[in-house]
Amino acid sequence: MRKTLVLGVIGADVHAVGNQILNYAFTEAGFHVVNLGVMVSQEEFIEAAIESAADAIIVSSLYGHGELDCQGFREKCDEAGLKGILLYVGGNIVVGKQPFEEVEKRFKAMGFDRVFGPGTPPEVDIACLHEDLADK
Amino acid sequence: MRKTLVLGVIGADVHAVGNQILNYAFTEAGFHVVNLGVMVSQEEFIEAAIESAADAIIVSSLYGHGELDCQGFREKCDEAGLKGILLYVGGNIVVGKQPFEEVEKRFKAMGFDRVFGPGTPPEVDIACLHEDLADK
Amino acid sequence: MQLSNKKWDLDYFMSQREEVLKAWPTGSEVDLDEAIAYQAQIPKEKRFVTKLNEAIKAGKTLIQPRAGVPLINEHIVLLNHLEQEGEADLLPTTIDSYTRLNRYEDAQRGIEESKTSGKAMLNGFPAVNHGVSGCRMVTSALKAPVQVRHGTPDARLLTEITIAGGFTSYEGGGISYNIPYAKNATLQDTLFFWQYTDRLIGLYEDAGISINREPFGPLTGTLVPPCVSNSVAILEALLAAEQGVKNITVGYGQCGNLIQDVAAIRTLKQQTEEYLHRFGYKDVTVSTVLHQWMGGFPADEAKAFAVICWGSAVAALANATKVIVKTPHEAMGVPTKEANAAGLRATKQVIMMLADQAIADGERLEKEMAIIHEETDCILSRTLELGEGDAVLGTIRAFEAGVIDVPFAPSRFNAGKIMPARDNNGAIRLLDVGRLPLNDKLVAYHKDMIKQRADAEHRGVSFQMVIDDIYAISKGRLVGRPQ
Amino acid sequence: MQLSNKKWDLDYFMSQREEVLKAWPTGSEVDLDEAIAYQAQIPKEKRFVTKLNEAIKAGKTLIQPRAGVPLINEHIVLLNHLEQEGEADLLPTTIDSYTRLNRYEDAQRGIEESKTSGKAMLNGFPAVNHGVSGCRMVTSALKAPVQVRHGTPDARLLTEITIAGGFTSYEGGGISYNIPYAKNATLQDTLFFWQYTDRLIGLYEDAGISINREPFGPLTGTLVPPCVSNSVAILEALLAAEQGVKNITVGYGQCGNLIQDVAAIRTLKQQTEEYLHRFGYKDVTVSTVLHQWMGGFPADEAKAFAVICWGSAVAALANATKVIVKTPHEAMGVPTKEANAAGLRATKQVIMMLADQAIADGERLEKEMAIIHEETDCILSRTLELGEGDAVLGTIRAFEAGVIDVPFAPSRFNAGKIMPARDNNGAIRLLDVGRLPLNDKLVAYHKDMIKQRADAEHRGVSFQMVIDDIYAISKGRLVGRPQ
Numbered sequence A, B: 001m002r003k004t005l006v007l008g009v010i011g012a013d014v015h016a017v018g019n020q021i022l023n024y025a026f027t028e029a030g031f032h033v034v035n036l037g038v039m040v041s042q043e044e045f046i047e048a049a050i051e052s053a054a055d056a057i058i059v060s061s062l063y064g065h066g067e068l069d070c071q072g073f074r075e076k077c078d079e080a081g082l083k084g085i086l087l088y089v090g091g092n093i094v095v096g097k098q099p100f101e102e103v104e105k106r107f108k109a110m111g112f113d114r115v116f117g118p119g120t121p122p123e124v125d126i127a128c129l130h131e132d133l134a135d136k
Numbered sequence C, D: 001m002q003l004s005n006k007k008w009d010l011d012y013f014m015s016q017r018e019e020v021l022k023a024w025p026t027g028s029e030v031d032l033d034e035a036i037a038y039q040a041q042i043p044k045e046k047r048f049v050t051k052l053n054e055a056i057k058a059g060k061t062l063i064q065p066r067a068g069v070p071l072i073n074e075h076i077v078l079l080n081h082l083e084q085e086g087e088a089d090l091l092p093t094t095i096d097s098y099t100r101l102n103r104y105e106d107a108q109r110g111i112e113e114s115k116t117s118g119k120a121m122l123n124g125f126p127a128v129n130h131g132v133s134g135c136r137m138v139t140s141a142l143k144a145p146v147q148v149r150h151g152t153p154d155a156r157l158l159t160e161i162t163i164a165g166g167f168t169s170y171e172g173g174g175i176s177y178n179i180p181y182a183k184n185a186t187l188q189d190t191l192f193f194w195q196y197t198d199r200l201i202g203l204y205e206d207a208g209i210s211i212n213r214e215p216f217g218p219l220t221g222t223l224v225p226p227c228v229s230n231s232v233a234i235l236e237a238l239l240a241a242e243q244g245v246k247n248i249t250v251g252y253g254q255c256g257n258l259i260q261d262v263a264a265i266r267t268l269k270q271q272t273e274e275y276l277h278r279f280g281y282k283d284v285t286v287s288t289v290l291h292q293w294m295g296g297f298p299a300d301e302a303k304a305f306a307v308i309c310w311g312s313a314v315a316a317l318a319n320a321t322k323v324i325v326k327t328p329h330e331a332m333g334v335p336t337k338e339a340n341a342a343g344l345r346a347t348k349q350v351i352m353m354l355a356d357q358a359i360a361d362g363e364r365l366e367k368e369m370a371i372i373h374e375e376t377d378c379i380l381s382r383t384l385e386l387g388e389g390d391a392v393l394g395t396i397r398a399f400e401a402g403v404i405d406v407p408f409a410p411s412r413f414n415a416g417k418i419m420p421a422r423d424n425n426g427a428i429r430l431l432d433v434g435r436l437p438l439n440d441k442l443v444a445y446h447k448d449m450i451k452q453r454a455d456a457e458h459r460g461v462s463f464q465m466v467i468d469d470i471y472a473i474s475k476g477r478l479v480g481r482p483q
C-alpha cells in the first residue's frame, strides 16, 4: 500500500525551496505526500497526520530555531494518539555549524527517529523511509 | 660610522625579488650594502664579510632548503675569524608552514642572532639592525 | 484610510504610532524628538548615507556582512570582530526570526535560553526586546555605520526602536519583506506597514537626519529573473520616496552569469532613477547593492570561498556601491565570527584587486541590458496600468494577476506560475513565463534560449532542469546539466 | 657542433646521450626501447596529450596543482589526495631545488634526512635519485596523467629518467628554465641542454609516443609584461618544434588586469601558431596554460583564496586549456596536501561556474590584443634579425642586447634594464622600456599610461611605484598606490 507522509517546515521558518523539492521527490518516489508548506506549527503537523492517517511526519527546519520549535513534539504526538509515529527531522536544524553527533543526540533525545544534517539529498531520506516503513 | 652589511640569498636559491628590495631598503636606510645576490654559498658570504669588514651578515632563504643550507654557518664564521659577527636569517626558511617558535629555536641553536618569519617587511629588519649595531 | 500611494497625513501617522509603540513594553522608550536629537549627534563618518555617497563619488564598492546574535555584549564583540578582522566598511544587525514575526515573547524565551545554555538559541539580534537603550549600546560601540537587516512583514515597532537606537540604515519593504518571508501576510497589510516605516524615515529626513533605506533585492534568492527583482525594487523605491525617503539603495542577488549580472545592476540603477524622476521624486539619491549568491551554497569551505570570490568580482565589475558578503559556513548554519570575517577578507581582496578595472563593454552586454530594460518596462507599465496610475494598488493587483511573480516564494499571495531555468550560458531565463506581461518578442526569446540549452543537453525542456539548476552551485557548477 | 636552431643529428644525440646517462648511477636504468614500450602501454586516458586535446575540443579549462615531496610513498599519497580530494584533472611532480642544479648528492642527503627526521627536508621530489623504477611507482599509481615540473637549467638526465619513468608531459625550456632559475648558466649552455631534451621527446614522437612539452610561461612571476613572456614562449615553441616536439602548451602568468590577461592568453595562442606556421612547423598542436598569480601572495588564507579564485576566473574567461593552481599556504611555504586540495577545489568551483561564460568582447580587449601582438612582433622580428634568421642565435644575441629582458631575473645574462609598473587600471606597462625594440608609438604609449597613473596618485614616476606594485597583492590590492 502507498504510504502517506506529512511534510512541512516547522515554526516561523519560510525556507520554501527545499520543501518544494522534497514534495516533488517524495511524490516521484511513490509516496502520498500531504505537504503543509512552510511556517507549520506542531499542532498543524499533528492534525494533518491524524486526518490523513499518515505513516510518518517529515519535519524540515532550516532557519536555526529548530531546537526551540521541536521541543515537546513527540509528547504532543503521543497525547494526540499518534504514539510511535515515525518522526524525521532534517535541514539546518540548529543555529550555526555544530558537531553533528551532538545535534543528533539532542534531537533523538527529543524523540525523533532520524535526524539529518544540512543538505542531505532526497535519495537518502527516501532510502531511510523505505527501510523504516517496510515492516509497518 | 656607516655600518656594512653583507646581503645574499643562500644555497641554490634563486628568489631574486626580495633580495633586490632589501638591497634598496638597506641602502636607503643608510647602510653600506655588499649585495651578493642569489645562490650564495656560506664561503662566499664569509669571504665578502672579511673583505668588507662587515658588521653583519644578512642571510635570506626562500625556497625551503634553508635548514640544510645554514647548517654549520656559525662554526665556519668562527673558524674564519668572524667570531661574534651579527648573523640574521629570514624569508621562508624551512619547508612548509611550521610553527614559528620552533623554527626560531632551531635556527638560534644553529647560532643565528635573529630569525625572521615569512614576509617580514624591511622596516622591521632595519629597526633590529639599528638596535643590535648601536653599541658596536 | 483607503490604501494608495499617497504620503501619509502626519496626524494619521501619529495616531497609528500610539498603537504601534504599545505592542511591547520597550516601545515606551521611544521619544521622537529625543531620538532625532540622538541621531543628530552621531558623527557624519558613522552614518550610512555619508559612506554610500563617498563610495558613489569614488566609484568604490563597500563591503558589508550579515550578522546577529541574541545577546548584546556578544553582538558587540561580533560586530567589532567583523570591523577589525573582517575589514567591513558597513555593519549589519541581523534580526532573529521571532522578532521578524512580532513574536516578542518567543524572542524573550530565546534570549533567556541563550543565557542559560551559553549557546545562541536565536538566529539573530532581537532588537525590540533589547529596546532603544540596548540598540544604542550596539551602534555607539562601533566605528562603522550599522544597518538593520531582517525580513519583517510588520516592522513598524522595530523601525521605531532601531532608528531611535542609532541605526542609520534600514532594510526591507512591503513587497520584498513579505513575498519571500511570509506565508499568510496580505500585500495590503505589508504595504501599509511599510508606508509607516517609510513615513517615519521621512520624518527623520524632515528633521535633517538622512537614513538610508534598502529594499531587499534578492527576494527568494533562487533563480529570480532580473526583471522580476528589478521591478520589485523600483516599485519599493517609488513607495518609499512618496513617504519622504531620500536615500535608497536598490539591490540585486547575483544570478551567476557575469554579463547578466552586470547588465542587471546597471539597468537597476538606470531604471530606478528613470522611474523616480518620471514620478517627480527628483531629490532621491540612488545607490546599488549586489548580494553574493543567495541560493544554496556548497558545503565545502574552499568551494564556498570560490562562490564568495566570484560574487565579489561581479560586484566590482558591475561597480555596485556595496556588496553583501556570504561566509564559508553558509551551507551549514549561522557562521562563527571567524568564518564571517574570512568571507569579508576574501571579498575585500577581490574588490581591491578589481578596484581599478571594469568589464569590457560590448554588444553582448548592451543586448542583455536592453532585454532587462524592456522586460522591466513591460512589467512596470502593466502594473501601473492595473493600479490606474497608483503604484500601491498596482502592486497588489499585479501580484494577484501574476504580472509580478517571484519563483519559489512561500507567500499565498504570489502566483507561483513562472518557472525559471538557466540558458546555455548560465543566464536565468524563463522556462515558463507564467502571466508576466512580456511582449511576444521577449517570450519567444526566453523560449528560444531555454530550447538552445535543452538541445545542447540532448534532453527535453522539463522541471528536472529547474531542480538541477537549484542544486547546481552547491554541487559545484552554475548550469545543472545532466552528468 | 656549432649551436643553431637545427634538428640534431641522431648519431650526435646518441653520443651525447652516453655521457648524460653516466652523470648519476640511476642513469643506467634507462633503456630507450624499453622506455618506449613502457610508454606505449600507458592507457590513452592517462596521457597528457589526450586530456589536453579533449579539453581544447570541449572548450574546457583543466586544473593542475604543483606538488612534490622527497619520499616516494609520501609523494604518491600526496598526489592521490590531490586527485581524490582536490579534483585535479592533471597531476604534477615538482622536482626539488638540488636536483634542479644537478646536485644529486645533496638531494640524497635530503632524502636521508627526510627519512630520519620524519619532516620533508627537500622542496620537491628528487626524481633522478629515485630513478626510473621510482618514477614508475608514482606515475602508475594515479588515474590522471602526471607532468614533471621543475626549473632545471640542465635537465637532460632528468628528462631521460622521468620520461622512461612514465611521465607524459615535461615543463621547461632553455630560456625559461635559465633566466629565472639560474645565476651563472649561459644561454649557450641551457639552449643546448634543452635541444637535447626536445630531441629526446622528438624521438618518442617518432616512435608514436606523444609527450606534451610546456615552456615555463611566468618567468620570474613578478610584473612581467605580456610581450616579454609571450616572446619567450614563442621562441621556445619554435626551438622545441625544430627538434621534433609536436604537442606544446604555451604558458602565461596572470598579471592581474582582466583585459590584459585575456588579451595576453589569446595573442599567445594566435602568435605561437602564426610563428610555428611561418617556420614550417604545421603539425604542432598548441594549447595554453594560465598560472594563477605568481608573485608574492597575501599571508592570510582567506585573502589567498581570493587571489586563487580571481586567477581561476581569468583562466576560465580567457578559455585557457589549463590553469596552474596556487594554495592558501603560498606565502608561508610548501603547502600541506589539505591546503593544496583546498586551492584546487576553489579553483574547480570557479572554473565550473564560468564554464559556459565568456568575457564580453569589445574595443578595449581588441586594443589590448593589438598592443601585445605588435610588441611581441617588434621583439621577435628584432630577435630573428639578430640571429640572421636563426632563433637560437637570435635568442642569445637578443638577451645580450637587452632586446629580450626579464624583470627581476637572477641571471647574469639578463640585461635587467626594463622596469615594469602598473598603469592606472592595473595593467602592467613599462616605466622604463630599457632596450626592448618597441617602436616609437608603443614607447609613447607606455610612457603615457604610466604618467596617467602617476598623475592620478599625485606623485612623480619613480622606482617606489615598482616596489609598491611588488608588494601590492600581498597587501591586499592590485595597484600599489600611496596610502
Ligand code: B12
Residues within 6 Å of the ligand: A012, A013, A014, A015, A016, A017, A018, A019, A021, A022, A058, A059, A060, A061, A062, A063, A064, A065, A088, A089, A090, A091, A092, A093, A094, A095, A096, A097, A116, A117, A118, A119, A120, A121, A122, A124, A125, C066, C094, C096, C097, C100, C123, C150, C151, C180, C181, C219, C220, C221, C222, C294, C295, C296, C297, C298, C329, C330, C331, C332, C333, C334, C335, C408, C409, C410, C470
Ligand atoms: C535561500 C535562502 C534564504 C531565502 C529563502 C527564500 C524562501 N522563502 O525559500 C531567504 C533570503 C528569504 C532566506 C531568509 C532567511 N534565512 Co536563509 N538561507 C537560504 C539558503 C542560502 C539556501 C536555502 C535553499 O533554498 N537551499 C536549497 C534547497 C534545495 O536546500 P535545503 O533548503 O537545504 O533543503 C534540502 C535539504 O536540507 C534536505 N532537507 C530539508 N529538510 C529536510 C528534512 C528531512 C527529514 C530530510 C531527510 C532532509 C531535509 O532536503 C532539501 C531538498 O534537497 C540557506 C543556506 C544554504 N543552504 O546554502 C540559508 C539559511 C538556511 N538561512 C538562514 C537564515 C538564518 C535565514 C534568516 C533567519 C536570516 C537571513 N539570513 O536573512 C532568514 C529566515 C527567514 C525565516 N523566517 O525563515 C541560515 C540558517 C542558519 C542556521 N540554521 O544556523 C542559513 C543556513 C544561512 C546561514 N548559514 O546563515 N534564506
Ligand code: B12
Residues within 6 Å of the ligand: B012, B013, B014, B015, B016, B017, B018, B019, B021, B022, B058, B059, B060, B061, B062, B063, B064, B065, B088, B089, B090, B091, B092, B093, B094, B095, B096, B097, B116, B117, B118, B119, B120, B121, B122, B124, B125, D066, D094, D096, D097, D100, D123, D150, D151, D180, D181, D219, D220, D221, D222, D294, D295, D296, D297, D298, D329, D330, D331, D332, D333, D334, D335, D408, D409, D410, D470
Ligand atoms: C616569485 C616566486 C618564485 C619565482 C622567483 C623568481 C625569481 N628568480 O626571483 C619562481 C617562479 C622562479 C620561483 C621558483 C621557485 N620557488 Co618560489 N616563490 C615565489 C613567490 C610566489 C614570491 C616570492 C617573492 O618574490 N616575493 C616578494 C618579495 C618582495 O618577498 P620575499 O621574497 O618574501 O622577501 C621579503 C621578505 O621575505 C623579507 N626577507 C627576505 N629575506 C630576509 C632576510 C632577513 C634577515 C629578513 C629580516 C627579512 C628577509 O624581506 C623581503 C623584502 O620585503 C613565493 C611565495 C610568496 N612569498 O608568495 C614562492 C616561494 C618562495 N617559492 C617556493 C618554491 C618551493 C619554489 C621552487 C622550489 C619550486 C617552484 N614552486 O617552482 C622554485 C625554487 C627555485 C630555486 N632554486 O630557488 C616556496 C618555498 C617553500 C618553502 N620555503 O616552504 C614558496 C614560499 C612558495 C610555496 N608556498 O611553495 N618562485
